[in-house]
Amino acid sequence: MxxxxxxxxxxxxxxxxxxxxxxxxxxxxxxxxxxxxxxxxxxxxxxxxxxxxxxxxxxxxxxxxxxxxxxxxxxxxxxxxxxxxxxxxxxxxxxxxxxxxxxxxxxxxxxxxxxxxxxxxxxxxxxxxxxYAERRLGAARDAATALVVLIGTGVSAALFIGETTHVARGYAGEIGHAVVVPGGEKCLCGNRGCLEATASAAAVVRRYERLTGAVVPGASAVLALADSGDTAAGQIWESALDALAFGLAHAISLVAPDVIVLGGGVAEAGDTLIRPLQARLEELVRIQPVPRLTRAHFGxxxxxxxxxxxxxxxxxxxxxx
Incomplete structure (x- = not known):
């Protein structure tokens, strides 16, 4: 090891x-x-x-x-x-x-x-x-209400209200299985159009490979291709951003967090993820204050x-x- x-x-x-x-x-x-x-x-x-x-x-x-x-x-x-x-x-x-x-x-x-x-x-x-690490010592430390979203193999979240995590017998936080593209990609859960099936790292890779026939080592490679002008990669990345924005907009409408902390492999994209996502939320969220988006401190x-x-x-x- x-x-x-x-x-x-x-x-x-x-x-x-x-x-x-x-x-x-x-x-x-x-x-x-x-x-x-x-x-x-x-x-x-x-x-x-x-x-x-x-x-x-x-x-x-x-x-x-x-x-x-x-x-x-x-x-x-x-x-x-x-x-x-x-x-x-x-x-x-x-x-x-x-x-x-x-x-x-x-x-x-x-x-x-x-x-x-x-x-x-x-x-x-x-x-x-x-x-919990982000709430105690990291990017959500000073927030009264915080939503921490990890975007990796899947997409999942944790909600803190004060010092309390909402657990709901383990079923809370499954934002990755919110339907954001009705009739869209098939998800492992059996549904179609789940956020996870569109915007997770695994989904970004799978969708790019299916569209192009090329093999890529990970979502970061797809993002690098998008940055270099690859049309297919750009299309996949933009649709992933759209799906994430819809999912987060619904979460904001429901719980109005002070901050949204983004972690997981996809969040390693930094401003390439956060800036366009923040802009999309500014367009979608009209009643609640749009919370600050930030990368996880502990990566x-x-x-x-x-x-x-x-x-x-x-x-x-x-x-x-």
Missing amino acids: EPELGVATAAPLGPGAPVVAIDVGGTTIKAAALTSDGRLSEPLRVPTPVRGPDSAERVLDVVGQLVGELSATPADAPRAVGLALPGIFDDETGVGHWSENLGWKGVDFSALTARRFALPVALRHDVRAAA QDAGLYGSALAARDLLGSEAGA
């Missing part, structure tokens, strides 16, 4: 208990150790096991290996694990209701992790973990930071019990 290139990151988490943070994505599992002085180690990256009836157990096998590898320094041995999981996941009960990408349904991760790991495990939905490591915070919180709650 090879670490990413780069150096250990100085985290703004401050001194505290050493923990392991793990973020399970649709294609990659990332893991890092948070030391007692608040530094996040170089993240390890391994492929996520392929979907199947036993995928939850196989994911936890990988998690166990990563925890073992990141526990090799006795002087700073972790005292807890923060584990972020994808799909429809209930942070409060630890039940993974459904993950289309990984193929599990109704999995009690709280019971599984208690049985399999000696360390206490704080379980969070992957997007709510990332959003694609937000899930690791949020998981680390959750693990430290768990230790604090156990100490106070």
